[in-house]
Amino acid sequence: xxxxxxxxxxxxxxxxxxxxxxxxxxxxxxxxxxxxxxxxxxxxxxxxxxxxxxxxxxxxxxxxxxxxxxxxxxxxxxxxxxxxxxxxxxxxxxxxxxxxxxxxxxxxxxxxxxxxxxxxxxxxxxxxxxxxxxxxxxxxxxxxxxxxxxxxxxxxxxxxxxxxxxxxxxxxxxxxxxxxxxxxxxxxxxxxxxxxxxxxxxxxxxxxxxxxxxxxxxxxxxxxxxxxxxxxxxxxxxxxxxxxxxxxxxxxxxxxxxxxxxxxxxxxxxxxxxxxxxxxxxxxxxxxxxxxxxxxxxxxxxxxxxxxxxxxxxxxxxxxxxxxxxxxx
Amino acid sequence: xxxxxxxxxxxxxxxxxxxxxxxxxxxxxxxxxxxxxxxxxxxxxxxxxxxxxxxxxxxxxxxxxxxxxxxxxxxxxxxxxxxxxxxxxxxxxxxxxxxxxxxxxxxxxxxxxxxxxxxxxxxxxxxxxxxxxxxxxxxxxxxxxxxxxxxxxxxxxxxxxxxxxxxxxxxxxxxxxxxxxxxxxxxxxxxxxxxxxxxxxxxxxxxxxxxxxxxxxxxxxxxxxxxxxxxxxxxxxxxxxxxxxxxxxxxxxxxxxxxxxxxxxxxxxxxxxxxxxxxxxxxxxxxxxxxxxxxxxxxxxxxxxxxxxxxxxxxxxxxxxxxxxxxxxxxxxxxxxxxxxxxxxxxxxxxxxxxxxxxxxxxxxxxxxxxxxxxxxxxxxxxxxxxxxxxxxxxxxxxxxxxxxxxxxxxxxxxxxxxxxxxxxxxxxxxxxxxxxxxxxxxxxxxxxxxxxxxxxxxxxxxxxxxxxxxxxxxxxxxxxxxxxxxxxxxxxxxxxxxxxxxxxxxxxxxxxxxxxxxxxxxxxxxxxxxxxxxxxxxxxxxxxxxxxxxxxxxxxxxxxxxxx
Numbered sequence: 077x078x079x080x081x082x083x084x085x086x087x088x089x090x091x092x093x094x095x096x097x098x099x100x101x102x103x104x105x106x107x108x109x110x111x112x113x114x115x116x117x118x119x120x121x122x123x124x125x126x127x128x129x130x131x132x133x134x135x136x137x138x139x140x141x142x143x144x145x146x147x148x149x150x151x152x153x154x155x156x157x158x159x160x161x162x163x164x165x166x167x168x169x170x171x172x173x174x175x176x177x178x179x180x181x182x183x184x185x186x187x188x189x190x191x192x193x194x195x196x197x198x199x200x201x202x203x204x205x206x207x208x209x210x211x212x213x214x215x216x217x218x219x220x221x222x223x224x225x226x227x228x229x230x231x232x233x234x235x236x237x238x239x240x241x242x243x244x245x246x247x248x249x250x251x252x253x254x255x256x257x258x259x260x261x262x263x264x265x266x267x268x269x270x271x272x273x274x275x276x277x278x279x280x281x282x283x284x285x286x287x288x289x290x291x292x293x294x295x296x297x298x299x300x301x302x303x304x305x306x307x308x309x310x311x312x313x314x315x316x317x318x319x320x321x322x323x324x325x326x327x328x329x330x331x332x333x334x335x336x337x338x339x340x341x342x343x344x345x346x347x348x349x350x351x352x353x354x355x356x357x358x359x360x361x362x363x364x365x366x367x368x369x370x371x372x373x374x375x376x377x378x379x380x381x382x383x384x385x386x387x388x389x390x391x392x393x394x395x396x397x398x399x400x401x402x403x404x405x
Numbered sequence: 406x407x408x409x410x411x412x413x414x415x416x417x418x419x420x421x422x423x424x425x426x427x428x429x430x431x432x433x434x435x436x437x438x439x440x441x442x443x444x445x446x447x448x449x450x451x452x453x454x455x456x457x458x459x460x461x462x463x464x465x466x467x468x469x470x471x472x473x474x475x476x477x478x479x480x481x482x483x484x485x486x487x488x489x490x491x492x493x494x495x496x497x498x499x500x501x502x503x504x505x506x507x508x509x510x511x512x513x514x515x516x517x518x519x520x521x522x523x524x525x526x527x528x529x530x531x532x533x534x535x536x537x538x539x540x541x542x543x544x545x546x547x548x549x550x551x552x553x554x555x556x557x558x559x560x561x562x563x564x565x566x567x568x569x570x571x572x573x574x575x576x577x578x579x580x581x582x583x584x585x586x587x588x589x590x591x592x593x594x595x596x597x598x599x600x601x602x603x604x605x606x607x608x609x610x611x612x613x614x615x616x617x618x619x620x621x622x623x624x625x626x627x628x629x630x631x632x633x634x635x636x637x638x639x640x641x642x643x644x645x646x647x648x649x650x651x652x653x654x655x656x657x658x659x660x661x662x663x664x665x666x667x668x669x670x671x672x673x674x675x676x677x678x679x680x681x682x683x684x685x686x687x688x689x690x691x692x693x694x695x696x697x698x699x700x701x702x703x704x705x706x707x708x709x710x711x712x713x714x715x716x717x718x719x720x721x722x723x724x725x726x727x728x729x730x731x732x733x734x735x736x737x738x739x740x741x742x743x744x745x746x747x748x749x750x751x752x753x754x755x756x757x758x759x760x761x762x763x764x765x766x767x768x769x770x771x772x773x774x775x776x777x778x779x780x781x782x783x784x785x786x787x788x789x790x791x792x793x794x795x796x797x798x799x800x801x802x803x804x805x806x807x808x809x810x811x812x813x814x815x816x817x818x819x820x821x822x823x824x825x826x827x828x829x830x831x832x833x834x835x836x837x838x839x840x841x842x843x844x845x846x847x848x849x850x851x852x853x854x855x856x857x858x859x860x861x862x863x864x865x866x867x868x869x870x871x872x873x874x875x876x877x878x879x880x881x882x883x884x885x886x887x888x889x890x891x892x893x894x895x896x897x898x899x900x901x902x903x904x905x906x907x908x909x910x911x912x913x914x915x916x917x918x919x920x921x922x923x924x925x926x927x928x929x930x931x932x933x934x935x936x937x938x939x940x941x942x943x944x945x946x947x948x949x950x951x952x953x954x955x956x957x958x959x960x961x962x963x964x965x966x967x968x969x970x
Contacts, residue, residue: 142443145555146583155443162443168924227741235735236678244676250735257936343739345936346927361551364919365575366445368555 139373159373162366169374171347172355179332179351182261184325187268191276192318196310198277199284211281214274222335225271229263230254230343257348260340267336279321280314287313319398327386330378352378446576448915448957449620450907450964453612453799457627459589460612464597466605466877469493470830474881474892479607479638480796480902481895484881484888485829488853492835495602495827500532500820507560508536508804508818508873509553511543511569514866521863526841527870530833531821538869547573554580561810562818564634564872566802575916581616581630585805589629591815600819602826603632605877610636613800613911631803632822635875639895640796640902643781644688645762646755647748649774661786662692662723666732672754675731682733683744683756685724691795692785693720696903698795699914700922701961703906703969708962710954712925712946719788721942724933738934749773755782760891764883765866781894784901794898798905804873818873825873829880837871840864851885910964917953918960925949 108115139159141152163169194214201207217225232238233253240250253259291309300308334353341349352374360371386401393400470489476482517523519537528535539560541549547569553559554574570577592611597604610633617623651658654672659665669681687697693716696702700711711717727733734753736742748756749770758766763779770777784792804822806815827833835854839846845860856865881888914922928945931937 146579158443223740230736230739230741234739234741236741240735250675255739255934257931339740342930345931345934346924347931348936358923361548362923363572363575364916364921364923366916366920367443369443 136372136376136379138369139376141369143367143369143372145368155369159367159369160377162370163373163377168350169355172350172352173330175348176330176332176351178261179264180329182265183268183332184322184329186265187273188276188321188325190269190273192280192314194273194277195280195284195314196306198281199310211274211278215278216274217271218275220271222271222333223339225267226336226339229267233263254340255343257345260344260348263344264336276321280317283314283317284310316399319393319396320401323386323389323393323401326389327382329385330381446579446913446916448576448913448918448960449578450960450967451578451616451620451911451913452623452627452909453609453615453911454909455608455612457612457615457624459593459615459627459629460608461592461604461606462595462597463606463608464595464601464604466495466602466828468828468830468878469495472880474889476892476895477899478878479609479636481639481892481899482637482879482881484892486885486888487851488882489830490848490852492830492832495831495833496530496532496824499530500817502533502817502820503535504814504817505535505537506562506814506818507539509539509541509559509563510868510872511546511564511566512540512868513543514868515863516540517863517867517869522844523840523864527836530836531824531870534817534821536821536870538872540867540869543868550574554584557584557807560807561814562804562806564802564804565631566634567799568801570802575919576913578616578913581805582618582628584808585630586808586810586815587628587630588632588806588815588819591812591819592629599816600823602823602877603819603874606633606826606875607636607878610800610875614803631805632819632874633800634802634804634872635879636800637797637879640760640794640898642688642757642759643763643894644685644755644757645748645766645779646782647751648778648780649776650751650754658783659785660783662788665782665785666723666726669727669732669755670730673730673732675735678752679754680732680734680752681754682727682737683742683748683753684737685727685733685755685757686738688757689723690720691793691903693717693723693787694790694793695720699912699961701912701957703962703965708958708965710958712949712954716787718939718942721929721932721939725935725939728934738930745769748779749777763887763891767884767887780890783894784898792901793903794901796898796902798908799911800875802872821870822874825870826875826877828876828878829882834876853883906965907961907968909968912961912964914957915953915960918957919953921949921952921954924952 135149138149138152140154140156141149142155143149143152198207198211201210220228230237233251234240235250235252235255237251237254243249243251253263256263287309291313292305295305295309330352332351332353334351334357337349337351337354338357341354356371356374356378359365359374360368365371390400390402394403469492470485472483473486474484476484517540524535537560543566546566550559550563550565550569551573553563565577574580592600592603595604611629613636614629614631614633615627616630617626618628619626646658650672651668656668656671657664659668672681673679690697690711695711695714695716697711701708702711703709704714734742734744734747737744744753744756745758745762745766747753749766750773763781766779767777770779784794786792806818824833825837827837835842839854839856840860840863842848842854844857845864846854846856849855881891925945925948928937928941932939932942
């Protein structure tokens with residue numbers, strides 16, 4: 077045998093190249109014996125994902141078929157990209173895509189920073205009792221269904237709601253914000269903020285808790301103001317989490333929600349509330365649905381764009397020196 | 406006659422090549438190329454003629470009691486002013502069955518517990534067959550049924566209301582012939598020996614249960630796929646108004662649209678929370694002489710859709726006026742409005758509803774307010790024209806069977822359906838309608854069944870056996886005053902009933918036409934609610950024509966010509 081030296085002994089390195097360690101890959105059986113408890117712990121998640129995500133995802137293949145639910149999958153004729161061609165020629169698809177991007181941008185710019193602001197506010201609270209009360213109040217709406225959220229907003233801001241009654245008692249006109257297409261973006265923003273900002277805050281609170289408090293004390297001793305401490309300690313401390321969440325949100329940019337828009341469709345009008353998810357639903361199951369293949373093609377398009385955005389954003393994060401959501405070893 | 410197998414693997418109806426569009430270039434994707442054309446539903450006409458040979462032979466059933474008021478069925482049904490008693494058994498020679506089945510049905514009432522004694526009584530009354538009913542929320546039934554039927558997951562049988570078939574399913578005919586059992590060989594001919602009550606169902610109702618497996622050869626491939634549900638005839642909806650409130654305000658019942666608007670303006674007081682109207686969206690088109698339904702009607706030598714008629718713009722203008730002048734409740738069209746509650750509370754004066762509401766709402770209303778009184782608005786004239794009343798021309802749904810059921814199993818369920826077809830005056834009718842005497846209902850002072858508290862909590866309006874079949878004949882019955890009013894309304898409405906130009910055909914619009922109609926309706930709603938200007942209508946109309954309207958015109962024109970040339 078040519079080389080019987082210990083696997084952990086480095087081979088001679090060329091001059092100036094430094095020492096390069098060469099490790100022999102351990103056998104699979106050896107790694108399995110060592111890691112099986114960890115693998116066992118992931119098993120439920122793997123099974124769950126396989127059954128309810130990866131297996132159904134295989135059916136995306138019907139986006140390339142002339143599918144009918146009344147024959148087996150492989151009996152359906154292959155039609156290539158025909159459904160995608162029809163999709164890209166469909167004005168309603170572009171309307172839905174435009175609305176989706178509009179709502180996604182608004183969520184990213186006006187809801188995401190609000191979660192950070194709320195977390196910073198909470199973090200600054202000295203009284204733990206006040207902090208817990210505030211925390212409970214702001215994240216409780218996250219657990220409400222969209223139906224309930226819309227009903228509450230209608231009861232408060234609707235034409236027959238609390239504010240309208242108040243306006244009428246003052247001799248003014250009714251408030252029309254829940255039925256206006258023009259103000260729907262503003263209404264949706266209020267709903268996202270009320271429902272989701274508190275929940276987003278919790279993740280940032282966890283990140284803030286991981287910052288070493290000694291850093292603040294040292295900075296305060298050195299005379300750093302509150303703003304300076306925020307800028308030089310707090311924000312850099314939670315930057316990896318911010319980047320991680322931005323990447324994840326970019327991946328979900330074409331998934332702005334479904335129920336919120338579906339529930340308000342009749343009162344605001346379909347053209348203001350049509351997003352990709354409602355488009356997929358109505359084109360698959362609604363009256364006049366063209367085909368399950370058509371809806372699947374739209375869904376697949378959404379997924380591919382999301383994947384591309386995640387890869388790009390992850391790459392940009394690496395270039396900026398951040399970990400991102402994953403890194404090749 | 407060709408008789409395709411009940412279990413043939415895949416049959417598809419009128420499909421055409423819809424794509425291969427060359428749209429990729431336009432979409433900026435020249436690299437993509439189509440490998441094939443795709444198929445889509447082009448709609449079609451299905452003959453539901455009473456002359457079809459496959460239909461069961463009609464053998465009349467001798468009614469145990471004759472109606473108090475004799476109308477002109479089906480559009481002017483006869484009526485019972487008093488509940489006929491004592492009830493008699495319609496099925497005296499009961500079968501000895503023992504099978505167990507699951508039947509999925511829509512339900513708008515309470516869900517009855519599985520241990521309720523009612524089920525055992527019904528099992529005995531229907532010949533021993535045990536049925537477990539999956540009672541699903543009727544409000545979401547239509548949308549949900551699309552996926553059940555595609556997956557073939559609905560138990561042994563399922564009831565599909567006709568409005569769900571029309572509004573929620575694309576190409577329902579394709580679903581029917583590929584998913585449900587063909588029962589032609591079981592029910593064709595004289596079935597009066599085993600199923601006398603089903604044999605007494607109107608031939609027109611059975612004809613409504615026919616679909617052809619090959620649309621190009623309808624006569625030879627026509628098959629029966631379901632047991633017809635209620636065949637009511639006549640108007641099934643009305644616009645009701647509060648008689649007590651109108652009289653209190655010293656206002657007259659309107660006879661035309663102009664008077665209706667004057668009344669609405671006089672009554673409504675938005676700041677005070679009083680509005681003349683609740684919902685008007687699906688009932689008011691009849692006032693303007695529009696076709697309703699699929700919307701197509703031959704006018705002279707032209708086949709026109711409602712969208713293309715000047716009356717449609719007037720209808721939009723009418724509804725926009727209601728919104729602009731605050732003559733309708735501001736929450737109309739949203740989930741925030743409980744229209745029946747607002748009607749009973751007197752917040753709204755007029756509301757569209759099914760005739761069924763006339764049965765249950767007065768009890769509720771007088772409980773809240775002893776002066777409560779409601780009545781239907783008469784048919785209203787518009788712009789000097791004759792009033793128009795739209796009416797039902799088909800059955801309200803079907804009971805379908807799982808495709809791979811054995812013939813004996815279907816026959817056993819037909820035994821149950823037969824008992825469920827029993828008309829008023831029979832024990833079976835009473836059990837199905839009111840439940841068990843002493844448990845779910847008691848006879849009132851006037852001799853009519855009145856639900857007990859338990860009956861109201863578990864049986865009243867709970868749909869189960871009611872879904873297995875319509876009755877041999879539909880009669881008006883219930884509160885005497887209500888029945889008399891409805892009977893009179895129907896008698897008066899007969900003269901105004903719009904002609905069904907497609908009598909004998911079941912028309913289905915194409916998928917593209919339906920989708921284009923959905924878009925058009927969305928724009929119209931935007932105009933009505935002030936989210937778009939009337940000027941948007943013309944562009945939308947042209948788009949609708951291009952997206953499927955003109956193609957559907959050909960379809961309906963050809964169907965009309967086949968009937969009238």
